[in-house]
Amino acid sequence: MSKKTLFLQGNEACVEGALYAGLDFFAGYPITPSTEIAEMLSMRLPKKGGKFIQMEDEIASMCAIIGASLTGHKSMTATSGPGFSLKQEAIGYAVMAEVPCVVVDVQRGGPSTGMPTKVSQGDVMQTRWGTHGDHAIITLTASNHQDLFAITVEAFNLSETYRTPVILLLDEVIAHMREKLVIPEKGEIPLVERLWTSVKEGTDYHPYLPREDGRLPMSDFGGVHRYNVTGLVHDMWGFPSEDPRIAYGLMRHLVDKIEGHVKEMTHVKEYYLDDADVVLISYGSSARSALHLVENRRARGERLGLLELQTLWPFPAEAVRKSCERAEYVIVVEMNMGQVTEEVRKVVHDHETVFLANRIDGTFISPTDIRNILRVVQGKGV
Amino acid sequence: MSVREYLRERFMPHLWCPGCGHGIIMNNLIRAIESLGIKKNDIVMVTGIGCSSRISGYLDFHTLHTLHGRALAFATGVKLARPELKIIVPMGDGDAIAIGGNHFIHAARRNIDITAIIMNNRVYGMTGGQFSPLSGYGTLATTAPYGNIYEAFDTVELARGAGASFVARTTTYHVRSMKEIIEKAIMHKGFSVVEILSQCPTYFGRKNKRGDAVEMLKYLKESTAPIGSERKRKNPALIERGIFVEEDRPEYCAEYEKIVEKAQKG
Amino acid sequence: MERYRIVFSGSGGQGVITASIILAEAAAIYEGLNAVQSQSYGAEARGGSTRADVIISDREIRFPKVNQPNILVCLTQQAFNKFSGSIRPGGLLLTDSHFVQLERKVDARQVELPMYQSVIKAMDKPTALNMCMLGAMLSLVPLVKTESIMKVLNEKTPATFLGMNKDAFEIGRKLVVEAGIEPQELA
Numbered sequence: 001m002s003k004k005t006l007f008l009q010g011n012e013a014c015v016e017g018a019l020y021a022g023l024d025f026f027a028g029y030p031i032t033p034s035t036e037i038a039e040m041l042s043m044r045l046p047k048k049g050g051k052f053i054q055m056e057d058e059i060a061s062m063c064a065i066i067g068a069s070l071t072g073h074k075s076m077t078a079t080s081g082p083g084f085s086l087k088q089e090a091i092g093y094a095v096m097a098e099v100p101c102v103v104v105d106v107q108r109g110g111p112s113t114g115m116p117t118k119v120s121q122g123d124v125m126q127t128r129w130g131t132h133g134d135h136a137i138i139t140l141t142a143s144n145h146q147d148l149f150a151i152t153v154e155a156f157n158l159s160e161t162y163r164t165p166v167i168l169l170l171d172e173v174i175a176h177m178r179e180k181l182v183i184p185e186k187g188e189i190p191l192v193e194r195l196w197t198s199v200k201e202g203t204d205y206h207p208y209l210p211r212e213d214g215r216l217p218m219s220d221f222g223g224v225h226r227y228n229v230t231g232l233v234h235d236m237w238g239f240p241s242e243d244p245r246i247a248y249g250l251m252r253h254l255v256d257k258i259e260g261h262v263k264e265m266t267h268v269k270e271y272y273l274d275d276a277d278v279v280l281i282s283y284g285s286s287a288r289s290a291l292h293l294v295e296n297r298r299a300r301g302e303r304l305g306l307l308e309l310q311t312l313w314p315f316p317a318e319a320v321r322k323s324c325e326r327a328e329y330v331i332v333v334e335m336n337m338g339q340v341t342e343e344v345r346k347v348v349h350d351h352e353t354v355f356l357a358n359r360i361d362g363t364f365i366s367p368t369d370i371r372n373i374l375r376v377v378q379g380k381g382v
Numbered sequence: 383m384s385v386r387e388y389l390r391e392r393f394m395p396h397l398w399c400p401g402c403g404h405g406i407i408m409n410n411l412i413r414a415i416e417s418l419g420i421k422k423n424d425i426v427m428v429t430g431i432g433c434s435s436r437i438s439g440y441l442d443f444h445t446l447h448t449l450h451g452r453a454l455a456f457a458t459g460v461k462l463a464r465p466e467l468k469i470i471v472p473m474g475d476g477d478a479i480a481i482g483g484n485h486f487i488h489a490a491r492r493n494i495d496i497t498a499i500i501m502n503n504r505v506y507g508m509t510g511g512q513f514s515p516l517s518g519y520g521t522l523a524t525t526a527p528y529g530n531i532y533e534a535f536d537t538v539e540l541a542r543g544a545g546a547s548f549v550a551r552t553t554t555y556h557v558r559s560m561k562e563i564i565e566k567a568i569m570h571k572g573f574s575v576v577e578i579l580s581q582c583p584t585y586f587g588r589k590n591k592r593g594d595a596v597e598m599l600k601y602l603k604e605s606t607a608p609i610g611s612e613r614k615r616k617n618p619a620l621i622e623r624g625i626f627v628e629e630d631r632p633e634y635c636a637e638y639e640k641i642v643e644k645a646q647k648g
Numbered sequence: 649m650e651r652y653r654i655v656f657s658g659s660g661g662q663g664v665i666t667a668s669i670i671l672a673e674a675a676a677i678y679e680g681l682n683a684v685q686s687q688s689y690g691a692e693a694r695g696g697s698t699r700a701d702v703i704i705s706d707r708e709i710r711f712p713k714v715n716q717p718n719i720l721v722c723l724t725q726q727a728f729n730k731f732s733g734s735i736r737p738g739g740l741l742l743t744d745s746h747f748v749q750l751e752r753k754v755d756a757r758q759v760e761l762p763m764y765q766s767v768i769k770a771m772d773k774p775t776a777l778n779m780c781m782l783g784a785m786l787s788l789v790p791l792v793k794t795e796s797i798m799k800v801l802n803e804k805t806p807a808t809f810l811g812m813n814k815d816a817f818e819i820g821r822k823l824v825v826e827a828g829i830e831p832q833e834l835a
Contacts, residue, residue, distance in 0.1 A: 007673040007683070025463055046645035051462050051638070056488035060455035063448065067428070067459025070446065071467075075459075093449055177686040177712045178669060180676045221426050221444040222464050228390075228439050230447035239393055239439060240447075285712075292710035367711055 004183040010174040011036035011078075013145035013181045014104060015044065017152025018076055020184070021191060023102075024050035025075040027064035029057055029083060032116045033172045034106035037078040058083035062090035066099045070229060072194060072220035074156055078104035082113055084123060084130070091165050092131030093231040095254065097238075098208070098216055100159040100194070102152075107171040107284075109362045118362030119172040121284055124339040127167040128313050134251060136258035138265060139167040139313040143287040145181040148174065150189060151267065151310055157192040158265060162257050163216050169312060171335070173285035173364050194218055199225065208250075209236040214257045259314055267310035268319045272298060276305025278374065279324050280357075281344055282333035283309040286365050290333040293367035293374075312340070317347040329377050330354045333370055388412045388422070390442050397436055399507075401595025403554035403580030407472070407501055408437050410557055414564035425468045428457040430482060432474035432508050433582075434501040443470075451481030454489040457496050465635035468568060469495070475502040475516040479535055483515075490544035493572045494634035499564070500537055500575065503582035511585030522589045538626050541575040548574035549627040553602040554581060556623065563625065572633045579606070579621070651705040652791055653714040656781070657731050658723030658747075660698050663778030668700035670800050671782060671792065675704045678796035684712040697726050704791055719789060720756075721781055722748055723764075740832060742785055744777075757832060759788060761823045767816055775809075776816030783820025790831055794821075 006016070015037055018026075026045055028038040038054065045052040051068065055061040058079055065075035079087060084105040094101055107123045109115030123130075127139040140155050142148040152168060159166040197217035199205040201224035210216050219225035228238040233250055235241045258265070271294055273279065282290040287308040294304045307323040309316060324330050324344070330353050332341040338356045345351040357373035359365040375381060389412075398404050415425065425443040429435035431450035438445035444467075448456045453471050461469045478486050478500045489496060505523060506512040513523035518534040541549045548570040552560045560578060567574035581587060581598035592598050607613040609624035654671070656664040665687050672685035687700040701714040718739035722728040728748045735741055739756040746764040763780045767773075779801075786792065797817065805813055 005677055007669075007676045007685075025459070027459060043645075046638075046642045049642055049646070053458070053462055053638075055455065055458070056484055059452065060458070060485055060488070063452045063455035064459030064462070066448075067446065067456040067461075068463035069459075071460055071463040073463045075463075089449055090452065173686070173712065177684055178672060179684045179709070179712075180682070221446070221460060222423065222467050224423060226422060226442055226444050228445045228447060230439070231449060232447070237392070239390075288710045288712060295710065364713055366713070366715065368715075 003185065006181045006183065007178055008145070008181055009036060009176055009178050010145055010148055010170060011106065011176070012040055013148045014078075014152050014168065014170065015040045016181065016183060017149040018102070018156070019044060019048070020149070020189070021153040021156035022074045022193070023076050023156070024048070025065060025068035025073040026051070026077065027053045027055050027061040027068070027075075028077050029055055029061050029079070031058070031080045031083045033108055033175050034078045034080045034083075034104060036175070037104060037106075058086035059090060062087040062103070065101045066090060066094050066097070069099050069101045070221045072218075074100075074160075076102040076104065078106065080106045080108050080116075081110045081123060084126065088126075088130040088132075092133060092135065094165040095131065095135045095137065096231045097229050098163040098254075099165070099229075100163050101165050102155045102159055102168055103165055104168045104170060106175045107169065115362040117172065119285065119335060119364050120360070120362065121171055121286065121335040122339070122360075123169065124312055124334075124336065127169055134255065136255045137167060137313050138162070138164060138258060138311075139169050140267065140311055141169045141284045142310055143174065143284055143308060145179050147310065149181055149184070153189050153191065154267065157190075160192040160194055161215070162261070163218070164258065167313075169284070171284045197225065201225070206236040207238050208234060210253060210257075214253070214260070262314045262316065262318070265311055265314060266316040266319055268316055269308040269310065270323065271306040271308070272303075273305040273307060273323050275303055276326075277303045277328045278305070279327040279330045280304065280306045280333055280370070281309065281320065281323070281330060281340070282306065283312060283340065286333045286335055289365050289367050289370060293370050296367065309340070315343050315347075320344055321347050321349070324348045324353075327353065329374075331357050331370065331374060331377065333357045333365065335359050335365055385409065385412050385416070388415070388442055390440055393439055396440055398433060399582075399584045401581065401583040402433070403503060403578075403582070403595075404434055404437065404501055406554040406557060407499070407560070407578055407580060408440065410561045411470070411472070411499070411564055412441070414561050414568065417561070418565055418568060420468055420568070424466070425470060426457070426460050428453045428460065428469060428471045430473055430477040432477045432506070433503075434472055434474040435477060437472050451477055452485065453477070454482060454485040454496065454498065458489060458492070458494055461494055461496055462635055462638065465495070468497075470497045470499065470568065472499040472501055474507075474514075475500060475504060476506050476514040479515045479537065479540070487540070487544035490541055490546040490573050490575070492634040493545060493547050493631055495571055495573070497564075497567045497570075497574045497576070499567075500577045501580050502537065502577055503580040503586060504534075505582050505586040507582050507585055511589055517586070521586075524589070537575070537577040542627050545573070546575045546627065547572035547629045547631045548625070550575070550625045551577045551579070551621070551623045553579040553606055553623060555599045555602040556606075559623070566625065566628070570628065572629075572631055651703065651707070651709075652719065652789075653717045653736070654702040654704070654719040654721075655699060655714050655717040655731060655734075656702070656721045657697065657699045657727035659726070662698070662723050663775075664698050664721070664723065665700045667778040667782045668702045670797060670804070672702045672704065673804075674792045674796035674800045678799050679792050681706055681792075682709050684709045686712050697724060697730065699727070699731070719785065721785060723777070723781065725749060740789060742781070742788065744781070759829060761827070763820060763823065766819050766823060770815065770819055771812060776812050779813045779816040780820035780823075783817035784824050785820070787821045787824035788829065788831060
């Protein structure tokens, strides 16, 4: 075993992934159950000459990483429910001003302060629509530490490729449980670095004029090009505008650059779907319980399958539709009131085949919980 | 260089009203930077939301026009990431002290090398004349039709108490000392605060019957006095202006560098 | 190897969480097994009781929590009262004779050892009770090799505590040997 193998918490696996991806600026504020991320980075970042700062609140942390990103640094913050709510305005700013950054939200019971130490998946829709106004967003998640490492790297890659904030949506169970992580070799997972403008000093640089492929080459603050960055609707120079044509063009660009690349951003894992009569759809820690049930029932000859979503937004509609094509029943396993269930219902052929297996009491959903729902759905009684 | 070379003329005319004090501040800010000889590429100007905050769009630096109250939080990210850059953060009074009050006191406590310029016109201008934390008791505003029952913050005392290592106050009438104070604030290593009393004839002036811009400038002249001056001794009600705090104290980014050294040794 | 579901329970400060991490890490890093460790926060912590779950298996572990442990260790009466009913039939219940009165019988092999008193006797303080417990437990059910535990201790324990922890682990092992208790296969 030549590779470095660690036994650690999910929050720590996220940190390892972020450092592998090139994180060098973190701003945060303590909140359960995400705090280990800040604690660990306060130790690790100075060692590599990176910057760690504990800000006065969640809002300031989000703002600080946007500022740092504009100087050319890969930046991240981490929080949980109430803190994620506070960050929303600045997340919208990062969407509008097209500033790459990664925001980790470790979900806990809500609403409000809810159950700080208990698990939930109630923030799925908040990652989608938490900030005001029409926009598109990328949200990723994972169910084990090896995947979490890789998806964290992917979060940075997508944020750089599409110049957008990427939400990394974890939950308390994944964040705190410990399991093995094998650190990939350098280069094993490709990294996307910032796309710099090739425009030379003295030539007019248009910070908000997309190339033909939709990407926006950047010039960092402190570099040779001076330009304006704003959260207002802006023209290709980044200067505020109320021209309807400019507003329309900007809105289309912000949405299309993400919704137009769903395929490239879709990360799902398929288990036993080929002949499944019952398809479970799940994500994050819930997917562990779903897969446990699927493997158990398969051993008894029942044809269960699982589609695990790692990309939640933009919603991987095509992958979901395809997986559910021949299913008699679709059971969405999640720890909320059906936030992804409703999305699944929108895209499947027959929405009446879609059921929710959930827990909303702060208890981690178990394979037995899912099986009980399945039995009811199949008319086998409780 | 001429003043024009610091302006983005493409984005003129500016949106400030005739008689507004903000143009005077922009003028002196440019002159201060010019006389210090700082390269435009080495300056990042960060602003929040409000009339004052539009200043960033008009000036040819790296400019970051952010969210209401949050300019110092964004600026902290920029500064810590690139400590060699000069960071200037012009803010309105509501922007800096109400919605941004928490960021203001913590930036001061951190003593991070950022220059905060508070353009204090005692009113929320962009939204049409509501009272601000610096309007003062008894003033009228669109949200205080019966008179404002809040006392105003003393920005100087607030900044001093929070730990800013450079604190000064001037007015739009005193343009020469304004330029000098801004120069000193920019060159100061640490968190520097310059409160500039400014006039808003459109809202504060009209609502409170303070006359036109000239009347308001006269008032700024007559109601203020240099720190420790004869006039101030004779009339304690006068507002003092000048440099209140100028201390050499550990600066955040420099302290952070020590952390890096410690971490890399261990 | 079958799947082992282990619960360590006690009160805050007894080090049951640390012991659970050391056990799981030894299995995962040094024995090529899969291991998952988790702990419960919240209500139990406020009530003064702490619980850590470990699952060890040669197959993939999906569901990371333990509902029915085949090994349950209780270091307080409160933990015993709360968790002893959940033990898997045919499993092992290990309790500390100083802290726990076995008020009821469970459908499992019950082993009661004077771990606390032995540690106090040897070291004057109970800091390393958790390692004594781990030594005893692994003598009863040899899930991982002692040398794997020692490797984790060498790596993770501050030098000042290393000797004490190793000694306590040995005390726990001896308690089982001297009592003449045979290691067991779990049902």
